[in-house]
Amino acid sequence: MLKRTFILIGLVLSFCSLPAQELIQITTRNTALVFRVANQSLRQVYYGPRLADTDVLQKQGNNFPAYSTYGMGEQNEVALHAVHADGNTSTLLNFENVKQESPEPGITLTTISLKDPLYPFQVKLFYKAYEESDLIEQWTIYQHTEKKPVTLYQFASAQLSFKSSSYRLTHFAGDWAGECNMSEVELTEGIKVIDSKLGTRATFFAHPMCLLSLNGRMTEDNGEVIGMALAWPANFKLEFEKNNNQELRVLAGMNPYASHYKLKKGDVFQTPSFLYTYSTKGNGQVSRNFHRWARKYGLRHGENSRYTLMNNWEATYFNFNEPKLKSIIEDAAGMGFELFLLDDGWFGQKHPRNNDDAGLGDWVVNKEKLPNGLGWLVKQCTDNDIKFGIWVEPEMVNPQSELFEKHPDWVIQQPEREHILFRRQLVLDLSNPEVQEFVYKSVHDILKDNPQIAFVKWDCNRAVTNPGSTYLPADEQSHIWIEYGRGLLNVFKKVRDSHPDVHFMLCSGGGGRLDYGSLRYFEEYWPSDNTDALQRILIQWGNSQFFPSIAMCCHVSASPNHQTGRTTPLKFRFDVAMQGALGMDLQPSTMNEKEVIFAKEAIKTYESIRNIVFTGDLYRILSPYEGNRTSMMYVLPDKSRAVFYAYQLKSHIGEVSAPMRFKGLIPDKKYNVKELNIYPGSRAATGSANGQSFSGDFLMNQGLPIGLSGDYSSAVIELEQQ
Ligand code: DGJ
Numbered sequence: 001m002l003k004r005t006f007i008l009i010g011l012v013l014s015f016c017s018l019p020a021q022e023l024i025q026i027t028t029r030n031t032a033l034v035f036r037v038a039n040q041s042l043r044q045v046y047y048g049p050r051l052a053d054t055d056v057l058q059k060q061g062n063n064f065p066a067y068s069t070y071g072m073g074e075q076n077e078v079a080l081h082a083v084h085a086d087g088n089t090s091t092l093l094n095f096e097n098v099k100q101e102s103p104e105p106g107i108t109l110t111t112i113s114l115k116d117p118l119y120p121f122q123v124k125l126f127y128k129a130y131e132e133s134d135l136i137e138q139w140t141i142y143q144h145t146e147k148k149p150v151t152l153y154q155f156a157s158a159q160l161s162f163k164s165s166s167y168r169l170t171h172f173a174g175d176w177a178g179e180c181n182m183s184e185v186e187l188t189e190g191i192k193v194i195d196s197k198l199g200t201r202a203t204f205f206a207h208p209m210c211l212l213s214l215n216g217r218m219t220e221d222n223g224e225v226i227g228m229a230l231a232w233p234a235n236f237k238l239e240f241e242k243n244n245n246q247e248l249r250v251l252a253g254m255n256p257y258a259s260h261y262k263l264k265k266g267d268v269f270q271t272p273s274f275l276y277t278y279s280t281k282g283n284g285q286v287s288r289n290f291h292r293w294a295r296k297y298g299l300r301h302g303e304n305s306r307y308t309l310m311n312n313w314e315a316t317y318f319n320f321n322e323p324k325l326k327s328i329i330e331d332a333a334g335m336g337f338e339l340f341l342l343d344d345g346w347f348g349q350k351h352p353r354n355n356d357d358a359g360l361g362d363w364v365v366n367k368e369k370l371p372n373g374l375g376w377l378v379k380q381c382t383d384n385d386i387k388f389g390i391w392v393e394p395e396m397v398n399p400q401s402e403l404f405e406k407h408p409d410w411v412i413q414q415p416e417r418e419h420i421l422f423r424r425q426l427v428l429d430l431s432n433p434e435v436q437e438f439v440y441k442s443v444h445d446i447l448k449d450n451p452q453i454a455f456v457k458w459d460c461n462r463a464v465t466n467p468g469s470t471y472l473p474a475d476e477q478s479h480i481w482i483e484y485g486r487g488l489l490n491v492f493k494k495v496r497d498s499h500p501d502v503h504f505m506l507c508s509g510g511g512g513r514l515d516y517g518s519l520r521y522f523e524e525y526w527p528s529d530n531t532d533a534l535q536r537i538l539i540q541w542g543n544s545q546f547f548p549s550i551a552m553c554c555h556v557s558a559s560p561n562h563q564t565g566r567t568t569p570l571k572f573r574f575d576v577a578m579q580g581a582l583g584m585d586l587q588p589s590t591m592n593e594k595e596v597i598f599a600k601e602a603i604k605t606y607e608s609i610r611n612i613v614f615t616g617d618l619y620r621i622l623s624p625y626e627g628n629r630t631s632m633m634y635v636l637p638d639k640s641r642a643v644f645y646a647y648q649l650k651s652h653i654g655e656v657s658a659p660m661r662f663k664g665l666i667p668d669k670k671y672n673v674k675e676l677n678i679y680p681g682s683r684a685a686t687g688s689a690n691g692q693s694f695s696g697d698f699l700m701n702q703g704l705p706i707g708l709s710g711d712y713s714s715a716v717i718e719l720e721q722q
Contacts, residue, residue, distance in 0.1 A: 022036070022037060023035065023036055023045070023054060023057060023058065024036070024037070024098050024110065024112065025054060026108070026110050026127045026129050026136060027050060027108075027129060028050075028129050028130060028131050028132075028133070028134040028135065028136065029050075029131050029132060029134055030049060030050055030134050030278075031047075031048065031049060031050055031134050031136075031277070031278045032046060032047070032048070032049075032050045032051060032054070033046070033047045033127065033129075033136060034046040034047070034054060034057055034061065035066055035112070036057065036058065036061065037095045038063075040094040040095050041065070041093075041094070041095065042065070042066040042067065042093070042095050042112060042114060042125075043062075043063050043064060043065065043066060044062060044064040044065070044066045044159075044160070044161055045057045045061025045062050045063065045064075046061050046062065047160060047162070047226075047278060048224075048278060049278070049280055062161065062163055064161035064247070064249075065159070065161075066112075066125070066159065067079045067080065067093060067114065067123065067125060067140070067156075067159050068080070068159060068249075069081070069082075069090070069091040069092065069093055070082075070089065070090060070091065070153075070154065071088075071089050071090025071091060072090050072091070072092050076241055076243065076249055077154075077191065077239055077241050077249065077251055078154055078156075078251075079140075079154065079155075079156035079158075079159040079251055079253075080093075080123065080142075080152075080154055080155060080156070081152070081153040081154035082121065082142070082150050082151065082152050082153070082263075083150065083151045083153065084119050084121065084146060084150055085146040085147050085148035085149065085150060086146075088118075088119075091116050091119075091121065092116050092117060092118070093114035093115065093116060093123055094114060094115055094116070094117055095112070095113075095114060096113040096114060096115045096122075097112075097113050098110065098111065098112045098113070099111045099113075106130065106131045106132055107128060107129065107130055107131070108128070108129045108131070109126065109127070109128050109129075110126070110127040110128075110129070111124055111125070111126055111127075112124065112125045112127075119144065119146060120144055120145040120146060121142070121143075121144040121146065121150060122142070122143050122144065123140060123141070123142055124140065124141045124143075125138070125140055126138065126139050126140065126141070128273075130293055130297065132292065132296075133277070133289045133290070133292040133293035133296070134277050134278065134279075134289050135275060135276070135277045135289055135290065135293045136275070136276055136277070137231075137273045137274070137275050138157060138158040138273065138274050138275075138276070139157050139158075139270065139271050139272065139273045139274065140155075140156070140157055140158070140270075140271045141268055141269060141270045141271070142155070142263060142268070142269040143266070143267070143268050143269070144263065144265060145265050145266065146265060147265065148265075149262040149263055149264045149265070150262075150263050151260055151261065151262050151263070152260065152261040152262075152263055152269065153256060153260050154256050155253060155254065155256060155261070155269065155271055156251045156252060156253040156271070157230065157252055157253035157254075157271040157272055157273065157274040158250075158251075158252050158253070158274040158276075159249065159250065159251050160226075160228075160249075160250045160276065161247060161248065161249050161250070162212075162214060162226075162247065162248045162250070163246060163247050163248075164214035164215045164224075164246070164248070165214075165215050165216075165246070166186065166214070166215060166216060167186070167187040167212060167213075167214065167240070167242060167248050168184055168185070168186055168187070168212070168213045168216075168217060168218070169184065169185050169186075169187050169192060169210055169211070169212055169213075169240060170182055170183070170184045170210065170211040170212075170213070170218075170283070170545075171183060171185075171194050171206070171207075171209075171210050171211075171238075172206065172207035172209060172210075172542055172545075173205060173206050173207070174204070174205065174206075174207075174511070175204070175205060176204070176509060176510055176512075176529065177510060177528060177529050177530035177535075177563050178528075178530065178535070178539075179203075179510060179511035179512075179527060179528045179530075179539055179542070179543075180207060180511060180527065180528075180538075180539050180542030180543050181538065181542060182541075182542050182545070182625065187240055187242050187248065188242065189242050189243065189244055190241070190242065191239060191240065191241045191242075192239075192240045193237060193238070193239050193240075194206050194207075194208075194210060194237075194238040194239075195235070195236060195237040195238065195239075195255050195257070196208070196234075196235050196236050196237075196255065197235055197255060197257050197258075198235070198463035198464065198512075199234055199235060199412075199427070199463055199464025199467065199481055199484055200234070200395065200427055200460050200462065200463055200464050200484070200488075200508070200513070201460060201461075201462065201463040201508045201509065201512035201513055202232075202233060202234050202235060202236060202512075202513060202515070203508075203511065203512055203513055203514050203515060204463060204508070204509075204512040207514065207515075208229060208230035208232065208236040208238065208252075208515055209227070209228060209229035209230070209545070209546050210227075210228050210229075210238055211225055211226070211227050211228075211283050211286060211545065212225065212226045212228065212240075212248075212250070213225045213283075214226070218282050218283050219282050219283075220282050220283060220284040220619075220620050220621070220623075221281055221282045221284055221285075221663075222281065222282045223280075223281075223282045223283075224278070224279070224280055225278075225279045225282060225283050225285075225286050226276055226277070226278050226279075226286075227276065227277050227279070227283065227286030227287070227289070227290060227545070227546065228250070228252065228274065228275065228276040229274075229275045229276075229290070229515070229516055229546050230252050230253065230272060230273075230274050230275075230515065230516075230517075231272050231273040231274070231275060231298075231515060231516035231517040231520075232253075232254060232272035232485060232515055232517045233485055233488055233489065233513055233515050233517045233518045234254065234481060234482070234484055234485030234488070235254060235255035235257060235259070235481045235482075235485070236252075236253070236254060236255055236515075237251075237252070237253060237254070237255040237256065237257070238250070238251075238252045239251040239252070252274045253271050253272065253274065254271060254272060254481075254482055254485070255481070257481075258467070258478055258481065259478050259479070259481045259482055260478050261478065261479055261482060262475065262476060262479075272485075272517055273516070273517070275290070275293075275298075275516060277289040277290065277293075283545065284618075284619060284620060286545070287544060287545050287546065287618055287620075288617050288618060290545075290546050290547070290548075291547075291548035291549075291617070291618060292617075294516070294519070294547065294548050294551070295548055295550065295615070298516050298519060298520065299519050299520070299522070299523070299548065299550070299551055300496065300504065300519070300520065300521055300522055300523050301503070301523050302548070302550065302551075303615070304523075305550075305610065305611070305614060306503070306523065306524060306550060306581040306610070306614065307337075307338040307339040307387060307389075307454070307455065307503065307581075308336070308337050308338045308339070308581075308582045308583065308603055308606065308607070309332075309337055309338065309339040309340065309341050309389065309455070309583040309584075310328065310329075310331075310332030310335075310337045310339070310340050310341065310583065310584050310585075310588070311341040311343055311457075311555060311583055311584070311585045312325065312328055312340075312341070312342060312343050312585075313343035313344065313391075313585055314531065314557050314558060314562055314585040314586055315328060315585065315586055315587040315588075316328075316343075316345075316587070317344075317345070318344065318345035318353065318354055318355055318356075319345075320345065320369060321369050321370075322369075322370060322371070322372065322376070322377075325340075325342065325377060325380070326380050327589065328340065328587070328588060329377075329380045329381055329384055329386070330380075330384055331588035331589065332384075332386060332584070332588065333381075333384035333385060333386045334600075335584075335588060335596065335599050335600050335603060336600055336603040336604060336607075337386060337583075337584065337603065338386055338387060339381075339386055339387040339388070339389050339454060339455055340381050340386055340387070340388055340389065341389035341390070341391070341455060341457060341583075342377065342388070342389065342390050342391060343391045343457070344356075344391050344393070344459070345366070345369070346365060346366055346369065346370060346374070346390070346391070347359055347362060347363055347364060347365060347366055348360075348362045348364070348366050348401070349362065349364050349365075349366065349367060349402075350362070350402050351398070351400045351401050351402065352366045352368055352369070353366055354366075354369075356398075356423050356424055356425070356461075357398060357400060357424045358398050358400035358401065358424075359398060359400070359401055360393060360396045360397050360398040360401055360403075360425050361396070361397035361398065361401040361402070361403030361404060361428075362401050362402050362403055363392070363394070363442045363445070363446060374390070374446075374449075374450050374453075375450065378450055378452045378453065381452075382452065387452070387454035387455065388450075388452060388453055388454060388455070389453065389454060389455025389456065389457065389503075390446065390450075390453055390455070390456060390457070391456075391457045391459060392442070392443055392446065392456060392457070392458055392459065393458075393459040393460060393461060394428075394439045394442040394443055394458070395427060395428050395430065395439060395460055395488070396425045396426065396427060396428065396460065396461065396462065397410070397411060397425060397426050397427075397428055398424055398425050398426075399419070399421070399424075399425075399426065400424075404426070409470040410428055410429055410432065410434075410435050410438070410470075411426040411427060411428060411429060412426070412427045412428070412429045412464055412466060412467060412468065412469060412480065412484075413426075413466050413468055413470070414466045414467075414468040415468065415470075417466055419466065420465040420466055422461075422462040422463065422465070423461050423462055423509075425461065425462055426462075427462060427463075427464050429469050429470070429471055429480075429484075430483070430484050430487030430488050430491065431469050431471055431472055431479065431480055431483030431484055431486075431487055432469065432470075432471035432487075433487075434471075435471075435487075436487050436490055436491050436494075439491050440491050440494045440495055443456065443458075443495050443499075444495060444498055444499070447498075447499050447502060453502060454502060454503060455502065455503045455504075455505070456502055456503070456504045456505070457504075457505040457507055457526070458504055458505065458506060458507060458522070459507045459508065459509070460507070460508040460509070460512065460513055461508065461509040461512075462509075463512075464480075464481075464484065467480045467481060468480065469483075485517075488518075489517060489518075489521075492518065492520075492521035492522075493521060495521070496521045503523040503524065504521065504522045504523055504524070505522065505523070505524045505525065505526055505553060506518050506519065506522040506524065506525040506526065507525070507526035508526075509529065510526065510527070510528040510529035510530065511525065511526065511527045511528050511539070511543070514527075514543070514547070519547075519551065522551075523551065524551050524552070524553050524581055525547070525551055525552065525553065526553050527539050527540060527543050527552055527553065527554075529563065530563045530564070531555055531556075531557035531561060531562070531563065531585055532557075532561040532563055532564040532566050532568070533556075533561075533568050533572050533573045533575075533576040533577070533712070534564075534566060534568065534649060534712065535563075535564060536554065536576050536577075537576055537624050537630060537647060537649070538624050538625070540552060540554065540576070540579055540580065541620065541623070541624055541625075541630070541632075544618060544620065544632075548614075548618075549579060549580045549581075549613050549614060549618065549634065550580075550581065550613070550614035550615070551580075551581070552579070552580030552581060553580060553581050553583055554576065554577040554578070554579055554580035554581065554582060554583070555577060555582075555583040555584055555585040556570070556573045556574055556577045556582075556583070556584045556585070556586065556599075557573070557584070557585045557586050558585075558586040558587070558590065559573065568712045569679070569712055569713075570591075570595050570598060570599070570679075571598065571602075571677060571679045571682075571714060572647070572712040572713065572714045574598075574599070574602045574606075574677060575645060575647065575677055575714040575715070575716050576647065576714070578602070578606050578609075578613070578645075578677075578716060579613065579632075579645060580613065582603070582606050582610070584599075594680055597680065598677075598679060598680060601677075602677050605676050605677060609641075609643045609676070609718060611636075612634050612635075612636055612641050612642065612643045612718075613634050613643065615636065615637070616634030616635050616636050616637070616641075616642065616643070617634065617635050617636075617637060617664055618632065618633075618634055619632060619633050619634075619635065619663035619664045620632045621633065621660070621661065621662070621663055622646075622660070624647075624649060628648060628649050628650050628651070628652065628655065629646065629647065629648055629649065629657060629660070629708065630646070630647050630649060631644065631645060631646040631647070631660055632644075632645055633645065633662060633663065633664065635663075635664035635665065639664065639665060639666050639669070639696075639721065640720070640721045641718070641719065641720050641721065642662070642664065642665065642671070642718070642719040643676075643716065643717070643718050643719070644660075644662060644715075644716070644717040644718075644719065645714070645715075645716055645717075646660055646685070646706050646708060646714060646715045646717075647708070647712075647713075647714045648708035648709070648710065648711065648712065648713045648714065649711070649712075650711055651708075651709060651710050651711050651713075657705075657706075657708070658703070659702060659703035659704055659705045659706075660703050660704060660705075660706045661699070661700060661701070661702075661703035662696075662699040662700050662703065662704075662719070663700060665696030665699055665700055665719070666696045666721070667695065667696045667697035667700065668695060668696065668697065669695065669696050669721050669722070670693045670694065670695055670696075670721070670722040671693060671694060671695075671696060671699060671719040671720060671721055671722065672691070672692070672693045672719065672720045672721075672722055673686060673689050673690060673691065673692055673693070673694065673704070673717060673718075673719060674690065674691065674717065674718045674719075674720065675690045675715060675716070675717050675718075676716040676717065676718055677716045683707075684715075685706050685707045685708055685713070685714075685715035686704060686706060686707075686715065686717060687705070687707055689704050689705075693722055699719070
C-alpha cells in the first residue's frame, strides 16, 4: 500500500510528480480527503472518515474534479474562470507536482501545483490538516507570466464534492439585533447560494458558515455532518449545486459579484482560507472540532482568559461626563469587574461626538465631556484596581468631521454621484495604502499615548454602498470589494503586531462582522446589540455552532431590556451571560441592594468556573428551537469538572418536564452536584440533589429533575468529579 500511496510520515518532507493512479491523502486523526491523478487531471475520490485500506479508492472512489475550470467541458458552476491575455476564456489545469510537509507538530501542509499546458498560468492548492481537531484549512493561489493581465471572474478558495442520498443544509441568517438564526433546508436539484454583498459589515444578513448533513438528518450527537466556514471579512459566497445525478458540488470563497479582477504578470492572487471538518457524530462534534481548532490556531490568545467588564454603552449612550463615568467605574470595581470599557462618544473636538452625526474620524478627546482627557479616566480605573478599555470605529468617517474636511477623497464613493449615508457616516477606502496607514495610526496612537489601555472594542456600523475608489485606476474599480477586505486584514495585522497584549473585541453594530479571517486578530466578538437574555439564548446557540465561548461577549443589561422591552430576572440574565465572556452593560446605580449583592456573588462564582467555559468541550443538550426548555454544558477535556446550564423559556400550566440529562461525563466516575447562582431567598432548582454525588452514567442516562418554574427561570450547576 505504501508504494502506491503518497502519505506524509512524521516530519519527512516530500516533493514529487506522481505517476498516474497515485493517491494523494490529506489526513487528520479521524478523517481523510483523498485525491487521485488521472490523465493529468486532479480528482477528488474521497472525503470522510479515515479508511483502514485506501487502495480500494484507486478504482472504487468518486471521480469529481478537484478544482473545476471554465471552458473545458464543465457544465456546472466552476471554481476558476480566467480570461487569458489573448482573450481565451478557457483554462485547463494539469497536475504538476505535490509537496507534503509538517510545519509544526500536529499540522501537515499539502501543496498541489497545477498548470495550464497552453499558458504560463499556475494554480496552487494548499491543504493544511490539523490532526487533533480533524479540521482542514484550504486556500488557493494563482500566478502567471502572460504578457498582459489575466482577468479572473471566478476564484473559489475551495471545491468539495459529495455523493449522498440526501443533502440538508443548515445556514445562519439574521439582521440587526437578531443575528445568527439557524434554518435547515433540503437541497434539491439546482443551486443554493449563501452570500454577502455588504463589504464591510459582511455577516449582517448571512454568515459565511454552514452545516451540511449527508444521508439523513443530523442531530447533536448523530449523523454525517460537514461544518464549513470561510475566513474572510468581506463579500463571500458559499454555493451548493446539486445535479441530476444526486451529486453535490460546494464552492466557497470571496464573492465574485461585480468583482472581476485583473491579475498582472508576476502578481500572486491568494484566496482566503476555507475551513472544514467532517463529523460522523452530528453537529455537536463539528462544534467541538471548530472550538478546539480556534482556541489553538484561529483566535487571538485563544488559550488565555478574558476580563470581566463593565461597558457604559447601554448605561449612558452618548450622554456622559467625568463624574458619571467615575461613579460607574467605582461601582464596577466594587462589584468585582476587572475592566471598565468606555464606549462611543469620547472623541471629536471641532465636531464633538455627542450623537452619531459627527466626529467619526477625529480620534482626539472630546474636551467638553472629558476635560481631563483619557489619562484621567485611566487613572480612575487604576486607582480602583481595574483596567481600562476603549471603543473605536476607525474605518469610518462622519461628513461632519475634520478628517472628511481634509480628505473627502478617502471615502468609498462613485465619481459624480451623491454619497449614500448610513448612520450618518461613510466608509474609508481601505484599498488605499495611505488610508490603511491612517486607520492603523488612529488606533496605534491612542494605545501608544495611553499604554495602560488593556482592551479595544473595534466597531463598524455600516455596509459599503457606492463601491468606487479614487485610489484604484478606472479599469480596476471592480477590485474594491476584494481590496477592502485585504486592506482591512493588513490593518488588523499591523495593529496587533504593534499591540500584542491588548485584548480586542470584534463588533459591527452587533454581530455584523464575525468570521475566522478577522478573529485571528481578535480575542472576542460582540454577538448582537440585542442583550435581551431570552433572545441571546438563541443567538448564542447559533454562534456556538462554530465559535468557542471564550470569544463570545455576553453582557447582563437592564430590565426592561432596551431592545425588546422584556422584563427578566437578574438571575436569568446572569445565568445566560455566564455562557461566555461575562460583562455588564447597565447603570449600576439603578440596581437595588439585593441585586448588587447577587451580582457580586455571581461575578465571584463566574471567576471560579470560567476556566471550564473557556477551555471545556461544549455539549448542547436541549435546543431552544425545539421546546420550552433549553440546556447545554461545558466539560473540561479531562472530564474532572463541568458546568451545566438550564433555562425555562416559557412556562405552561400543567406541563410536566422530564429529568434533564447531562453529557460528556465519565460513566463510572462520581460527580458532586453543586448548584450555583441561587438567588437570595430562593430554593435550589436541583432540590435534594444539590450537594449530592451521582455517577456519570446516572447523570447522562437518567438525569436530574430540575425545578424550573415560571418564565425565564434558570439553573447553573457545577459538577466536580470525586
Ligand atoms: C454598535 C455596537 O454594537 C454597540 O455596542 C455600541 O458600541 C454602538 N455601536 C456605539 O455606537
